[in-house]
Amino acid sequence: MKTVPSKEEILSAHERIKPYIHRTPVISSAGINEQAGCKIYFKCENFQKIGAFKARGAMNAALSLSKEDLAKGLATHSSGNHAQALARAAKLLGVPAYVVMPSTAPEVKKRGVKGFEGKIFECEPTLAARESTLAEVIAKTGATEIHPFNNYDVMAGQATATIELLEETGKLDYLLVPVGGGGLLSGTLLAAKYFSPDTQVIAGEPEGADDTYRSLQSGNIEPSQAKSVADGLLTSLGDKTFPIIREHLKEVITVNDHEIIAAMRLVWERMKIIIEPSCAVPLAAVFKDKKKFANKPVGVILSGGNVDLERACDLFIKYK
Amino acid sequence: MKTVPSKEEILSAHERIKPYIHRTPVISSAGINEQAGCKIYFKCENFQKIGAFKARGAMNAALSLSKEDLAKGLATHSSGNHAQALARAAKLLGVPAYVVMPSTAPEVKKRGVKGFEGKIFECEPTLAARESTLAEVIAKTGATEIHPFNNYDVMAGQATATIELLEETGKLDYLLVPVGGGGLLSGTLLAAKYFSPDTQVIAGEPEGADDTYRSLQSGNIEPSQAKSVADGLLTSLGDKTFPIIREHLKEVITVNDHEIIAAMRLVWERMKIIIEPSCAVPLAAVFKDKKKFANKPVGVILSGGNVDLERACDLFIKYK
Numbered sequence A, B: 001m002k003t004v005p006s007k008e009e010i011l012s013a014h015e016r017i018k019p020y021i022h023r024t025p026v027i028s029s030a031g032i033n034e035q036a037g038c039k040i041y042f043k044c045e046n047f048q049k050i051g052a053f054k055a056r057g058a059m060n061a062a063l064s065l066s067k068e069d070l071a072k073g074l075a076t077h078s079s080g081n082h083a084q085a086l087a088r089a090a091k092l093l094g095v096p097a098y099v100v101m102p103s104t105a106p107e108v109k110k111r112g113v114k115g116f117e118g119k120i121f122e123c124e125p126t127l128a129a130r131e132s133t134l135a136e137v138i139a140k141t142g143a144t145e146i147h148p149f150n151n152y153d154v155m156a157g158q159a160t161a162t163i164e165l166l167e168e169t170g171k172l173d174y175l176l177v178p179v180g181g182g183g184l185l186s187g188t189l190l191a192a193k194y195f196s197p198d199t200q201v202i203a204g205e206p207e208g209a210d211d212t213y214r215s216l217q218s219g220n221i222e223p224s225q226a227k228s229v230a231d232g233l234l235t236s237l238g239d240k241t242f243p244i245i246r247e248h249l250k251e252v253i254t255v256n257d258h259e260i261i262a263a264m265r266l267v268w269e270r271m272k273i274i275i276e277p278s279c280a281v282p283l284a285a286v287f288k289d290k291k292k293f294a295n296k297p298v299g300v301i302l303s304g305g306n307v308d309l310e311r312a313c314d315l316f317i318k319y320k
Helices: A007-021 A031-035 A054-063 A067-072 A081-093 A107-115 A127-141 A152-169 A185-195 A211-218 A242-249 A257-271 A278-290 A310-316 B007-020 B031-036 B054-061 B067-072 B081-093 B107-115 B127-141 B150-171 B181-197 B211-218 B241-248 B258-271 B275-286 B309-318
Strands: A039-044 A074-077 A097-102 A119-123 A174-178 A199-206 A251-255 A295-302 B040-044 B073-076 B095-102 B118-121 B174-178 B200-206 B251-255 B298-301
Touching: A007 A054, A007 A152, A007 A185, A031 A039, A031 A257, A031 B127, A039 A097, A039 A152, A054 A081, A054 A152, A074 A081, A074 A127, A081 A097, A081 A107, A097 A107, A097 A127, A107 A119, A119 A127, A152 A185, A174 A278, A174 B107, A185 A199, A185 A242, A185 B309, A199 A278, A211 A242, A242 A278, A251 A278, A257 A278, A257 A310, A257 B309, A278 A295, A295 B150, A310 B258, A310 B309, B007 B054, B031 B040, B031 B258, B031 B275, B040 B150, B040 B181, B054 B081, B054 B095, B054 B150, B067 B081, B073 B081, B073 B127, B081 B107, B081 B118, B095 B107, B095 B127, B107 B118, B118 B127, B150 B181, B150 B298, B174 B181, B174 B275, B181 B200, B181 B241, B200 B211, B200 B275, B211 B251, B251 B258, B251 B275, B258 B275, B258 B309, B275 B298
Parallel strands: A039 A295, A074 A097, A097 A119, A174 A199, A174 A295, A199 A251, B040 B298, B073 B095, B095 B118, B174 B200, B174 B298, B200 B251
Antiparallel strands: none
């Protein structure tokens, strides 16, 4: 897919990946609704295969390759969830996965990749180191790079979460997702445009990595400061995600680390489910602007649940 | 209800409480099944109202009172989940709840009771102190004591989780539940006898509170040592629960605190759901005797998810 996914391409992606992914539940919490003052429908991608929505995009991208390309394997650099997703897709399709990961990636995410027999190449936690290491791996193996977000097939896959959410909720006034590189956000914007044009998509973004907010103001892709507990959202936008976001996104709500961890705690305590810091960002955004959402039906995509318990515990103590 | 619940009484209890409780999901984890070597169906009562199966029994007991008795209110002493369950039942029915709690009860459980407008009377964490405080409260208010487990209506309510589980799984070779005072265990034994007589119920019990194991050996209700991280299972059996357990229970599997916290961690990490230490005991029991369960369909009732995050974090660190 070399252009922005069409309605039909997103529907095809959904059919293509259905046998390989969970249809995750949509749940609500009376306690959280009361505190937030609106009716929130959580699409629980933390219960998705590999514990995150990334299973969708990676699977769609893998299934969209030619037989010849697929046989040579899949490659990527990723801070975590996409890496597991790609390793899983490769394993299911019987091809190798080559994953370049920063040495600082959480243990739980490295174990996830190894559990799917992905081959990990560790590098320094800089974009330059990631890219050069990945280039070497691809030169050696002939594998195809599946970028974590700057890829139209990945985007079409991520869009499918919104299709399922809308099928269960009916009309939503708002739909909130986190933004890092913008794969989920682009996919969500397209899905909302095609399937629920009256739903306003809002991005939740950490204050310490508010490059999307700044990029929309400047009109250029701004680099991320990458200073947030939301470790899945530290990347900046790509040249495929930014134009879609610029065209369709009306609002970014930024939240600080205290607000993120408070929202994460609320979900753990009230819903009894585990979400990672990045995943708590859209709920924190709802609390940041309660007036806007008052009494409205609001969709929130819970993006993932892969967090080392030790790290989560440290965060709960630090931000109490 | 003054006698052991009949099949019809358990079915009536289910109809009676249905409007007030969640039908909780039954879920499986491919990862945990692989590690355990059997097919486990988890009945997720951690997603039940108030975060534990106790919502069932308390609601059934409240709804079974006469109008006159109900109006004077409900009273109990409880270390936690039953307290919240009773406060919730009282609030829904518009009557007062009087709850005697040990001063050592987790904050999250006290907050739960207060959230339902229950009136808390704190006392020393001894059975004697609990009973004398409760007697005073009842003398003053005329409220009816709803015992956490030694009550046939409570037992019939707890039995309803098994009805729902069996409806979704079909035949189970084994069904494991934790045992503290024996309310859930008695109810489960009766439900299995009535609705799935070929299913063998097994109790999971902490080694440091193995009074059920010892009571079955001695033929008398033995006191609990009350030394375990599984703080919901520290009580000994009652004169209504013990006879049912003695008649129908074939096996108790005891597990130590390391095994309990390892099972708890596994559920948090692999299933992305939050369970309290007591709730992890039956899964720890499956791992203790993997040979018995090999390749069999096994039901496990996940009893509850009310644990202070700080306490859970301390336990994960201590037992790593």
